[in-house]
Amino acid sequence: MPYAVNHDLPPSVRNHLPPHAQDIYREAFNHAWLQHHGDEATPHRIAWAAVKRSYQKADDMWVRRDELPEDWV
Numbered sequence: 209m210p211y212a213v214n215h216d217l218p219p220s221v222r223n224h225l226p227p228h229a230q231d232i233y234r235e236a237f238n239h240a241w242l243q244h245h246g247d248e249a250t251p252h253r254i255a256w257a258a259v260k261r262s263y264q265k266a267d268d269m270w271v272r273r274d275e276l277p278e279d280w281v
Contacts, residue, residue: 210238
């Protein structure tokens with residue numbers, strides 16, 4: 209079940225990630241979905257890994273890694 213737009217993402221993604229991170233998640237999930245033919249757990253893991261390459265959770269917010277203070281990295 210690929211996601212056409214960010215609004216279709218699960219609430220756990222949509223309600224916590226900023227819009228750009230949602231784009232990353234959606235694109236990674238959709239690509240992985242095509243590669244793993246119906247296995248839903250693997251595409252979700254791959255999508256979260258893709259988000260974590262560019263974003264890090266700081267307190268209760270997801271922040272771009274390049275915007276974090278140096279002592280947080």
